Amino acid sequence: MRAQVRLGRVFGIPIGLHYTWLLLAVLITVSLGGYFGYRHEAWSEGLVWGAAVVTGILFFVSLILHEISHALVARAHGIPVGSITLFALGGVAQIEEDASRPGAEFFMAIVGPLTSAVIGFALIGLAMLGGWVPGAEPRTALVSVTLWLGYINIVLAIFNMIPGYPLDGGRVLRSIVWGITGNVDKATRAAARTGQVVAVLLIAYGLVRFFFRADVGGLWLALIGWFLFSAANASYAQARIAKHLRGIHVRDVMSARCVPVAADLSVQTFVEDYLLRGGHHCFVVNDAARNEPVGIVIPTDLRRIDRAEWPTMPIRRAMRPLAGIETVKPDEPLLGVLALMGRQDTSEVPVMDEGHFAGIVTRSDVVNYVHARTELGS
Numbered sequence: 136m137r138a139q140v141r142l143g144r145v146f147g148i149p150i151g152l153h154y155t156w157l158l159l160a161v162l163i164t165v166s167l168g169g170y171f172g173y174r175h176e177a178w179s180e181g182l183v184w185g186a187a188v189v190t191g192i193l194f195f196v197s198l199i200l201h202e203i204s205h206a207l208v209a210r211a212h213g214i215p216v217g218s219i220t221l222f223a224l225g226g227v228a229q230i231e232e233d234a235s236r237p238g239a240e241f242f243m244a245i246v247g248p249l250t251s252a253v254i255g256f257a258l259i260g261l262a263m264l265g266g267w268v269p270g271a272e273p274r275t276a277l278v279s280v281t282l283w284l285g286y287i288n289i290v291l292a293i294f295n296m297i298p299g300y301p302l303d304g305g306r307v308l309r310s311i312v313w314g315i316t317g318n319v320d321k322a323t324r325a326a327a328r329t330g331q332v333v334a335v336l337l338i339a340y341g342l343v344r345f346f347f348r349a350d351v352g353g354l355w356l357a358l359i360g361w362f363l364f365s366a367a368n369a370s371y372a373q374a375r376i377a378k379h380l381r382g383i384h385v386r387d388v389m390s391a392r393c394v395p396v397a398a399d400l401s402v403q404t405f406v407e408d409y410l411l412r413g414g415h416h417c418f419v420v421n422d423a424a425r426n427e428p429v430g431i432v433i434p435t436d437l438r439r440i441d442r443a444e445w446p447t448m449p450i451r452r453a454m455r456p457l458a459g460i461e462t463v464k465p466d467e468p469l470l471g472v473l474a475l476m477g478r479q480d481t482s483e484v485p486v487m488d489e490g491h492f493a494g495i496v497t498r499s500d501v502v503n504y505v506h507a508r509t510e511l512g513s
């Protein structure tokens with residue numbers, strides 16, 4: 136989830152909006168307008184919508200605070216945090232790596248719901264200081280807004296503690312199973328399975344509310360359920376792969392025998408003489424003057440080039456320059472490389488050994504390796 140609108144930085148962490156966030160902002164503001172209008176018939180139209188907008192903004196501030204708490208605990212454990220993005224289904228902190236110990240995972244996960252709960256109870260306390268008595272209608276707009284924010288933060292805390300991965304509660308569950316069994320893959324599979332069950336229940340509940348009670352919020356719940364389901368599925372698949380990849384390094388699967396290609400060769404000749412002939416899939420572009428590799432050719436990149444340009448365009452203009460892309464070392468764990476491919480949205484990563492080009496590692500290298508391991512039953 137990459138932010139399209141940047142809002143600024145908090146504790147050095149960039150905060151941004153994904154365009155789908157607009158959907159949630161509209162949904163929240165409209166339902167708040169409806170809620171305030173229904174609860175306070177004496178309020179003017181202007182007050183109703185003014186309160187709805189202010190409450191909506193403060194709701195997003197509390198979502199960001201929830202995510203910041205995750206990010207700060209992650210950073211305290213030495214785990215890099217990319218950014219915090221608000222999108223259609225709430226907020227997400229881009230925490231770049233998994234925790235390496237169950238204790239760290241536990242605190243990273245539970246701090247979010249704790250933060251929301253503290254904010255929630257503090258706001259309800261404030262409303263009481265403002266003269267609100269539990270069970271009674273709030274008398275001023277300020278108390279009404281404070282109260283709604285207090286409730287919603289407690290709802291956020293409870294919802295996030297549902298034990299389905301990748302919700303915070305699912306991460307807590309994962310850390311506990313991990314701590315007890317000492318097996319991180321087993322823990323992820325257990326948490327992802329409960330995540331799938333929770334997601335299906337959420338979708339069913341949301342659809343029932345939407346179709347039988349004409350509640351638009353039900354559709355939103357179903358959407359969250361669908362998002363959770365695909366995230367839980369992905370986590371499950373990842374855990375299965377991770378089980379086979381633990382302890383494996385880049386050098387174990389990388390293609391070291393890359394075919395050298397001259398930099399001024401045309402794309403057309405490259406395709407005809409190199410790509411379509413011979414079973415190679417690793418091509419390195421050599422700079423004749425410097426006699427060293429300057430880039431790699433990723434066959435799928437060539438699809439983006441107009442065929443009419445193939446005969447005249449030198450391969451150097453179609454390659455990915457080694458200087459401009461992230462590379463890995465032969466002794467790096469393979470799991471980190473997969474994460475890198477995901478982050479960079481690429482399927483091939485060059486391997487550099489002490490400044491020298493050593494080969495490339497591709498997603499299919501990894502898949503073939505896992506496949507072979509599963510076939511051998513190890």
Ligand SMILES: [Zn+2]
Binds near residue numbers: 202303
């Ligand atoms: Zn959270």
